[in-house]
Amino acid sequence: MTDHTPRNPAPGNPRTTGATVATTTEPNGIAIRAKELTRTFGAFTAVDHISFQIHSGEVFGFLGANGAGKTTAIRMMIGLLAPTSGEATVAGFDVYRETDAIKSNIGYMSQRFSLYDDLSVAENIRLFGGIYDLTDQEIRERTHALLARLGIERVANTAVRSIPLGWKQKLAFSVALLHRPTIVFLDEPTSGVDPITRRQFWELIYEAAHRGTTAVVTTHYMDEAEYCDRVLVMVAGTIAAMGTPTELKRQFGADSIDEVFVRLARPAAAREAAAGGGVG
Amino acid sequence: MTDAVVVDHVVKRFDTTTALDGVSCTVGTGELFGFIGPDGAGKTTLFRILATLLVPDAGRTRVLGADPVADLWALRQRIGYMPGRFSLYADLSVEENLRFFASVFGTTIAREYDRIAPIYTQLEPFRQRRAEALSGGMKQKLALCCALVHRPDILLLDEPTTGVDAVSRRDFWDLLAQLKAAGLTIVVSTPYMDEATRCDRVALIQRGKILVIDTPAAITASFGRPLYAVRAAERYRALDMLREFPETHSVYPFGETLHYADRRAGVAPGQVEHELAAFLETRGVAGVSVAPTSATIEDSFMERMGAPEGEGESDQAMDAA
Numbered sequence: 001m002t003d004h005t006p007r008n009p010a011p012g013n014p015r016t017t018g019a020t021v022a023t024t025t026e027p028n029g030i031a032i033r034a035k036e037l038t039r040t041f042g043a044f045t046a047v048d049h050i051s052f053q054i055h056s057g058e059v060f061g062f063l064g065a066n067g068a069g070k071t072t073a074i075r076m077m078i079g080l081l082a083p084t085s086g087e088a089t090v091a092g093f094d095v096y097r098e099t100d101a102i103k104s105n106i107g108y109m110s111q112r113f114s115l116y117d118d119l120s121v122a123e124n125i126r127l128f129g130g131i132y133d134l135t136d137q138e139i140r141e142r143t144h145a146l147l148a149r150l151g152i153e154r155v156a157n158t159a160v161r162s163i164p165l166g167w168k169q170k171l172a173f174s175v176a177l178l179h180r181p182t183i184v185f186l187d188e189p190t191s192g193v194d195p196i197t198r199r200q201f202w203e204l205i206y207e208a209a210h211r212g213t214t215a216v217v218t219t220h221y222m223d224e225a226e227y228c229d230r231v232l233v234m235v236a237g238t239i240a241a242m243g244t245p246t247e248l249k250r251q252f253g254a255d256s257i258d259e260v261f262v263r264l265a266r267p268a269a270a271r272e273a274a275a276g277g278g279v280g
Numbered sequence: 281m282t283d284a285v286v287v288d289h290v291v292k293r294f295d296t297t298t299a300l301d302g303v304s305c306t307v308g309t310g311e312l313f314g315f316i317g318p319d320g321a322g323k324t325t326l327f328r329i330l331a332t333l334l335v336p337d338a339g340r341t342r343v344l345g346a347d348p349v350a351d352l353w354a355l356r357q358r359i360g361y362m363p364g365r366f367s368l369y370a371d372l373s374v375e376e377n378l379r380f381f382a383s384v385f386g387t388t389i390a391r392e393y394d395r396i397a398p399i400y401t402q403l404e405p406f407r408q409r410r411a412e413a414l415s416g417g418m419k420q421k422l423a424l425c426c427a428l429v430h431r432p433d434i435l436l437l438d439e440p441t442t443g444v445d446a447v448s449r450r451d452f453w454d455l456l457a458q459l460k461a462a463g464l465t466i467v468v469s470t471p472y473m474d475e476a477t478r479c480d481r482v483a484l485i486q487r488g489k490i491l492v493i494d495t496p497a498a499i500t501a502s503f504g505r506p507l508y509a510v511r512a513a514e515r516y517r518a519l520d521m522l523r524e525f526p527e528t529h530s531v532y533p534f535g536e537t538l539h540y541a542d543r544r545a546g547v548a549p550g551q552v553e554h555e556l557a558a559f560l561e562t563r564g565v566a567g568v569s570v571a572p573t574s575a576t577i578e579d580s581f582m583e584r585m586g587a588p589e590g591e592g593e594s595d596q597a598m599d600a601a
Contacts, residue, residue, distance in 0.1 A: 065445035066416055165319055166588055192319035192442075192471050194486060195578045196588035199532045206516040206533070220445045223474055226535030245536050258474070261446045269417075269447045 029056045030089075031183050031214035032077060037086035039072050046072040048237035049086065054216065054230075056182070059209050061228035062218040063257075065265050069237040074218055078185060079103050091182045104132065107176035107184035111191055114172035117161035121152065124160055125175060132179035146174045166197030173204055183214040191221055202227050222258035231257065233264050240264040282345060284309045284434055284465040285330060290339030292325050299325040300336070301488035307467055312460045314479035315469040316577065322488040323469040324364055327438040330467070331361040344433055357385065360432035362423050364439040364469075370412035374403050374422055377411055378429060385430030392429050398458055399425045417448025424455065434465040441470055453478045476577040484581050491584040496577060503575035503583060505529060508552060509537040512560060513567035521563050525556070532582070539579060540570075 032054040039047040047069045054060045064070035075081035077090050079099030088095040091105040115124045122143060129139035147153045150170055155163050160171070169189065176184050186205070190198040205215050209229075217228055225231045225245065232242040241248055241264055245257050252260045285307035292300040300322045307313040315323050328334040330343055332352040341348050346355045368377045375389075378400070382389050393400070399421050406414070411422060420440055427435060437456075441449045453475065460466055468479070476482045476496045484491040484499070492499055510531075512518035519538055522531040529543035542552050553570040560568045575583075 065447060194318035194321075194585060194588055195473065195582045196532075196585065197318075199534075199582075200588065202533045203516075203519070206519070210514075210516045221472070222446050223472070223535070227533060258446050262450055265445070265447050269445075 030054070031056045031058070032088070032090050032216070034077075034088040035086055037073070037076060037088050038084050039076060039081065040084045045237050047076070047083075050234075050237075050239050052232055052239065052242060054214060056214055057209050057212045059205060059215045059217065059227070059229045061225045061231035062216055062234070063220065063222070063225050063231055063261060064234035065220060065269065068234040068265070068268070070218055070220075070234050073234065074185060074216075077102075077216070078106055078108060104179070105181055105183065107179070107181040109172050109176040109184065109186050109189060111188040115160045115168065115175065118159055120157045120159055121147070121163065121171060122156045124171070125178065128175050128178055134179060142178055146171075146178070150174060166193050166200070169193060169197070169201060170204060173201065177208060177213065181213070183216065184208065186215060186217045188219045188221065188224070189217060190224055191219075222256065222261050225257040225261075233261060235264050236268045282309055283307060283342070284311065284344060285313075285467060286340070286342040287326070287330075288340040290326070290329065290336045290341060292322075292329065292334065292336050298488050300329075302339070303485075303488070303490055304339075305483050305490060305493050307465065309465055310460070310463055312456060312466045312468070312478070312480045314476055314482040315467070315485050316471075316473060316476050316482050316581070317469075317485035318471055320487070321485045323485060324438055326485075327361070327364075327436050327467075327469060331359060331436050332356055333361075357430065358433045360427035360430070360435045362427045362435070362437045362440055364442065366419055366423065368411045368419070368423055368426060371410055373408050373410055374414070375407040377422060378425055381426040382429045387430055389429065392431060395431050396425050396428050399428070399455055415448070416444045417451065420444055420448065420452055421455070424452075428459075432464075434467065435459065437466065437468040439469050439471065441472065441475065449475075473576070473578040473581060482577070484577075484584065486581075486585050491581070499580050500575045500577060503580050505541040505543075505583075506547070506552065507573050507575050507579060508540045508542070508556065508570050509534070509573040510540050510556060510560075511537050511567065511569045512565050514565055518560055518565050518568070521560060521565065522556070525559055527552075527555070530583075534579070537573075539573070541583075 030053050035051045036049045037047060038045065038049050050073065062070055062074065072081065076083050076088065076095055079095065079102035082096060090102045093101040093105065095102065116127065119127065125143045125146060126139055129142065147156055152167055160168060190201050193201065209215055217224065219225060228245065230242065230244050231248065233240045241260065243251065248257060248260045249255065252263055254260045254263065283306040287303055287305050290300050290303045303326060315326065317323055325334065329336050329341060330348060332348040332355055335349055343355055344358055348355055372380065378389055382392065403418065403422055403425065411419065414422065424440065441452055444452065456466055456468065479496065481493065481495050483493045510518060510522065515533065515538065519531060519533060522528055522538065522540060527542050527544055529541040531538055531540045540556065556570045557568045
């Protein structure tokens with residue numbers, strides 16, 4: 001049990017009930033640790049002995065082309081898919097045995113689906129608060145704080161489909177943090193929004209990271225990768241490179257992560273094309 | 281040289297939303313022209329109008345000298361249109377899709393082979409594969425092939441690189457460069473600002489209005505203020521503090537750095553760097569470095585766009601929604 005994070009669930013909080021260990025962060029500040037993590041589907045090895053550590057409060061980019069194993073790796077980390085072999089802990093919980101505890105200690109925001117379009121802003125917040133076992137009072141308080149923070153009080157009763165896309169994305173992010181998870185997974189969080197909204201969104205992520213929340217960003221848009229503290233590039237199920245964007249650019253003598261990525265992924269893409277066009 | 285596309289004060293409304301709010305531009309014959317803007321800017325609406333699929337509420341358009349409303353049947357023979365959403369037949373093979381689109385235009389793959397060869401040769405190894413089983417990049421290549429098979433004089437490509445990985449994205453732009461070299465006029469849209477540099481000229485578009493039309497180099501050169509890249513160990517704190525700095529025109533995250541624009545004109549070289557570093561260091565921010573940097577298309581877009589979506593004109597935006 002660690003005490004240095006304010007988001008540690010109180011004893012008796014429903015979301016930790018049944019968890020074998022009520023810890024949300026390891027004492028050494030590691031949010032996610034994976035060792036030789038592997039997943040096969042029949043004869044196909046989607047994730048091939050990957051090892052890495054993500055620190056608490058880090059904005060970590062998980063990069064890869066479609067079919068590189070990124071989605072499989074993430075699905076194992078969020079407790080949706082059991083690994084074939086290897087070890088991993090997420091927020092201190094084991095990915096084989098403690099998947100329920102993992103799910104209640106992480107947040108997830110997908111670019112495609114996060115909120116219910118025909119529910120109002122407030123109804124969406126209440127729904128997700130309920131799913132995460134927050135009390136009515138917690139939901140009321142957090143709804144109020146969330147709307148005030150985003151400056152969108154006056155659309156509380158507006159259907160989500162009618163609010164601008166940029167607001168929707170910020171709302172989706174805040175809803176993903178509603179139950180105060182220690183780790184939040186973001187899938188292509190800023191694709192398609194205008195550049196100012198996009199930066200406001202990164203500021204929300206940085207602010208959350210500054211308060212100690214770990215953000216794992218999966219994307220195949222390399223300019224999103226430039227905003228991460230560290231990135232990991234997956235190619236053909238393995239980790240082809242890992243480091244800060246500056247380190248990777250220096251290592252590959254490239255001007256951008258896009259260029260780094262193309263250099264790493266090009267040979268695999270060519271092999272895949274020769275073999276029949278890939279799967280993704 | 282005649283203009284391949286003329287758009288003159290075009291307006292298009294859907295219910296209470298104004299998708300295009302008086303858009304004007306011209307595209308020269310043989311030009312590779314890009315519409316760059318976020319989702320909801322009006323790109324798709326404009327492409328549908330040019331492709332004869334939508335009728336504008338007001339304004340005038342000409343494509344290859346013809347009127348997309350009055351001359352739609354003649355014009356369709358001469359336009360290659362690739363919609364934003366994958367619109368081929370998922371359960372037909374690569375070859376069947378291509379043969380179908382060729383037959384619709386009364387031609388055959390064999391007759392048009394030289395035109396599509398640069399792309400089709402990459403698809404031929406799996407011509408028996410169903411379209412749905414192709415990778416994202418391959419799907420886009422097939423769609424491009426189908427848009428080219430009737431030898432159009434102009435290509436209208438609506439967000440062809442959305443949802444495509446970085447390697448395929450580059451390959452796709454390389455193909456467009458080849459097609460342009462062969463003389464085709466290409467109009468393309470994208471939400472990815474970094475793709476602007478692959479175009480001859482671009483129109484930056486937001487909320488149904490064009491912000492600027494020019495070459496990418498001219499747009500970035502007209503940024504108008506000295507811009508600095510600031511690095512700091514704690515990026516978020518540095519950002520917060522620079523907002524308080526008295527000479528700040530704008531400061532925002534830009535990749536690993538912060539982009540800072542100073543509001544003063546004619547400061548001595550080195551002065552801003554020195555002042556910013558001192559300002560941050562006296563407030564306990566470590567690892568600060570400041571260096572001049574060049575504006576990108578994204579910086580220029582932000583400088584010109586004004587308030588982001590839902591802000592500033594938010595009441596109006598909400599009424600429209």
